[in-house]
Amino acid sequence: MSCEIRGRTLIDVGSGPTIYQLLSACDHFEEIVATDYLAVNREELARWARGEPGAFDWSPFIQHVCKIEGRGEPWQDKERRLRERLRRILPIDVHRPEPLGAPLRPPADALLSAFCLEAVSPDRAAFVRALAHVGNLLRPGGHALLLGALGESFYLAGPARLPVVPLQESDVREALAAAGFALRELRSYAMPPALRTGVDDVDGVFFAHAQKPLEA
Template sequence: GRGGGSVINSGLAPAAAPGQAALREGYEHFDPRAYLRNNYLPPRADFSSEEFVVPWKLRCLAETFASGEIQGRTLIDVGSGPTIYQLLSACDHFEEIVATDFLAVNREELGRWVRGEPGAFDWSPFIQHVCKIEGRGEPWQDKQRRLRQRLRRILPIDVHRAEPLGAPLRPRADALLSAFCLEAVSPDRASFVRALSHVGTLLRPGGHAVLLGALGESFYLAGPARLPVVPLQEADVREALAAAGFALRELRSYAMPPALRTGVDDVDGVFFAHAQKPVGMGR
């Protein structure tokens, strides 16, 4: 996802950080179709080699969910953007998936795919690839059907509010997933840590968090929108998770090869993190 989280401040400081105002402005022009073209068609979505970025992301997710440790009733995806690839391995382990995004255009794009409407983005190459790497010999149509059945709610979210969904999630989610959202809606690292803490409240103590995000990225394009991103290094991700009260289980990173540096952003790489909310944490 991207265009996730939010771009409206909590309302506590009306003149909030100029960074937030710039973000809010940028996301008004966010074009989901341009974003999908830039990131989820070739060259980035090339399945001919595991060395490409999309297969790398899908493999991280497949391997992490294959352990069977991350499962339960509900998984919440924070800042889904217009994408569903991040849910393909997760969907087998939860009864319900809650997708969320700040932007109505992204929620509409997701709804079109869930309903199988003509003109929805074609995720079938992604679903086929995930079925292949999971190696269960499952027809990809079965996985597509399962995800559509389990993706029951697509909700508005604002990760800069202490209550990101506007009300507590009851019961809290057993797992939280977030892909390319928090760093893309935070003007600085402190704001990234706060957003992580806010979304952490949606997760039950003992619950797992799986994050994908950009490393060393300062902007990305989505049609007419040029959106600022807080550039993170691996160390920043470790520190932010610790500061937000998560115990890091695994951190992997991917260096973007020159052929995939297409000018739609200035990303250096991608991080994948698996963390857990300690059981002793009341919030």
């Protein structure tokens, strides 16, 4: 995450039951707001945040991130900091103009979303609308960090085969522009054959850094 992207509040759109995507972010924001459509995912996050027995053990992942960051920080310190800063876990529906049902107060300085919007959108037009809706959660000038799949049409969740809107890099560029974002950076990576597990048909992943324009 760029050193320019920091502030008071980060909102994670479509957190799922996971916290890996927040492990570096917790060093740059005072408050993290996690969100998910499914109550079962929100409940799992809340169990981890409270340190309840039986919650998923993220400690190997936290240790790995601390090793990558290379600051020599004890992983327990990062775990504690994330728990302290993960202050709200809210329901969200990205297909509503107000995804949280009401404006976020205060508006977020940054928005993070990993492998969410393309997985919950039936087509590219819905993907564009979802981008615009989540943009309502950002302050003017706020940053959006998106990680997503390229060329993916489905993924498997147990016995369920779930559809995904297949995107190309050009689709991401056009969608961000149509949703009113200014693109700052876009990178894409091909999926190595060794990582193709059969649970999806993804061709690659993209990382986008975009910004909500300042109000006139």
